[in-house]
Amino acid sequence: MDKSYYHAHESAYKEIKTKGFVGWGNAKTLNDLGDAVTKQYLQETVEKYFTNPQGKTALDVGCGTGTTAFMLAQMGMDVTGIDISETAIGMGQDLSRAQNLNINFIAGDVLELEKLNQKFDLIYDSHCLHCIVFDEDRQKVLTGAKKSLNEGGIFVLDTMVMPNEPHNLKAGFEPLRFDDDYILWHKTKPSAMKGVVEINGQHWCAQRRIYPAHVVIAEVAKAGFVTVSHRLDAQDNEPSMLRLILR
Numbered sequence: 001m002d003k004s005y006y007h008a009h010e011s012a013y014k015e016i017k018t019k020g021f022v023g024w025g026n027a028k029t030l031n032d033l034g035d036a037v038t039k040q041y042l043q044e045t046v047e048k049y050f051t052n053p054q055g056k057t058a059l060d061v062g063c064g065t066g067t068t069a070f071m072l073a074q075m076g077m078d079v080t081g082i083d084i085s086e087t088a089i090g091m092g093q094d095l096s097r098a099q100n101l102n103i104n105f106i107a108g109d110v111l112e113l114e115k116l117n118q119k120f121d122l123i124y125d126s127h128c129l130h131c132i133v134f135d136e137d138r139q140k141v142l143t144g145a146k147k148s149l150n151e152g153g154i155f156v157l158d159t160m161v162m163p164n165e166p167h168n169l170k171a172g173f174e175p176l177r178f179d180d181d182y183i184l185w186h187k188t189k190p191s192a193m194k195g196v197v198e199i200n201g202q203h204w205c206a207q208r209r210i211y212p213a214h215v216v217i218a219e220v221a222k223a224g225f226v227t228v229s230h231r232l233d234a235q236d237n238e239p240s241m242l243r244l245i246l247r
């Protein structure tokens with residue numbers, strides 16, 4: 001497989017591992033993973049949509065070292081986590097062994113969810129879609145999720161969107177480049193990877209797509225989803241979090 005911009009995550013996880021952390025946010029233990037708002041939202045969502053989550057199947061899309069996968073497994077769900085970073089997947093496997101939790105961690109591409117050849121009662125995109133930059137790639141993730149949902153299942157999409165004050169967002173991302181097409185680029189070395197461009201002798205790698213919420217809502221509808229719940233959490237000088245529950 002030719003490498004794409006999203007393979008750049010691997011080096012971030014190597015650094016996290018080298019520093020002795022177990023995931024994002026300088027997390028030293030499993031309990032440090034994830035933010036309080038997301039944890040509460042996840043708990044409430046599972047309680048609302050699953051009378052008994054025990055044994056229900058769940059897929060954590062872009063699981064990283066397993067922030068969401070562990071929470072779902074602790075609620076009794078039968079969890080698979082998929083991530084492009086082999087380092088993150090290895091770290092998740094080590095953590096699950098240490099916790100005696102049987103999570104199926106898979107190194108793979110969320111643009112190819114059909115290859116899992118499995119259907120799930122819950123699919124949770126825990127901050128992955130905003131890492132998928134190009135429209136055709138984003139549709140592949142969304143249509144793959146739609147096909148991988150069991151009848152009556154839900155897809156929870158938890159993703160960054162443009163806040164009402166985009167100027168603050170631009171300032172916060174210096175010295176990264178945030179363009180008028182809502183793409184955030186980081187400076188990189190010359191590379192043949194898809195999603196790396198050269199502008200005035202400098203090389204930039206696509207990193208995030210931070211669309212306004214209405215664009216994401218149109219994208220999920222295009223992939224065949226119906227929105228059953230919609231919540232927008234603003235964050236100071238940072239992208240807002242759009243939390244959609246889809247069928």
Ligand SMILES: C[S@@+](CC[C@H](N)C(=O)[O-])C[C@H]1O[C@@H](n2cnc3c(N)ncnc32)[C@H](O)[C@@H]1O
Binds near residue numbers: 062066067
């Ligand atoms: C912002 S991180 C979130 C990680 C984790 N869900 C969490 O909440 O800690 C986004 C994750 O998506 C993964 N990712 C990005 N593109 C991917 C792709 N095409 N296939 C699989 N995983 C991908 C990255 O490796 C990264 O772990």
